[in-house]
Amino acid sequence: MATDRKRNLARLMRLICAGEPVTRVELARRSGLSTVAVTNLVTELIGAGVVADLGAVPASGPGRPAGRVAAAPEGPVGIGLCFDVDYVAGCVVDLRGRPRHRELRRVNITGTEPADAVRAARPVLRRLFEQAVTTDRLVAGVTVAVEGVIEHDRDGYPTVHRAPSLGWRDADLRALVERELAALGAHGVPAEIGGGAGYAAAAEDIEGGTALYVGGEAELGAVLVTAGAAHRGAAGAAGLLGHVPVRQRGRPCPCGLRGCLDRYAGRRAMAEAAGVDEAAVSRLLTGEDPFARRLHAGDGVATAAAGTAAHRLADALAGPLAVLDPATVVLGGRLAALGEPFAGPLRRRLADQHPWALLRLGQRGPDAALLGAARGALAEVLTDPVGWADRSP
């Protein structure tokens, strides 16, 4: 059946892109398909230009030498773009999800109009496309990560509903990015917009089961991850945990509400509680923020501030944990970088509240959302490789 064929093509594509060069026999073993079926489907993938036949390698033992296949080295790439308070960053990833090229531009995004922010991203996008073109690769798409609430309408069209740290509201970011792509001569390259937490979670490669990912850089974000995929929700708006009110008549928040979690467990709240008045600079620009530096130096006030913030976060997670019962809580982004002085108190609280969920630290650096977004731009190639190739110029 056609749908079986499509599903099996997607399954083989994912297996091939997941690792090192592999033989058709091994693919048959891993996929549960027959060797004949694998051979036919792999031939289609090679014809689509997304898989390369590496030819026979000398056999190390008796028997015929086995031909290996791999993700096409000249295959399509995905581009990720990320706007944060003080930078715009971009990256190109190949079919295996490995970053091939990165760009970073320091620019104050907070308070700028989305149109101006996208214009500031022009040199970043241009260099990413130049990089893709010089290596003769097709760009499958551009995916933009924003820490905020991204809503999708019934047709799946995304709008930035609000991004408090950037000061954006009801922004048609996709149209702005597509216009910029057209100006760069990249007509027809699709653009997608999504929440930073979901992309950062996807980049963590969280395997199996159900996990609650809690992270973020400027903003606290949380998403549910099932079978490795971040749950976007009915409106695609899941993820912005930081602006959930946790205190009635609490501290005023720049988002317009009062008592938001961000004002008790966010970056600025922790820095203020520890008396750190150095301007916080994004980790992607500096590697470590001043508060984390104080914390890792063993500063008692910073340690107490981290502990208090961990307790406020635990309060806010009680509901999601009770309802979702995840096997794991993955602490990512800036929270992971705070290490045990933050994770320790949080782990102890979670053990009391919901002892079935294990807390572990994410492994990705400050560009997790960017990497996840770039990989997301290849989603269609991975789920429908032959159909994608048919539709491509």
Ligand SMILES: [Zn+2]
């Ligand atoms: Zn708020």
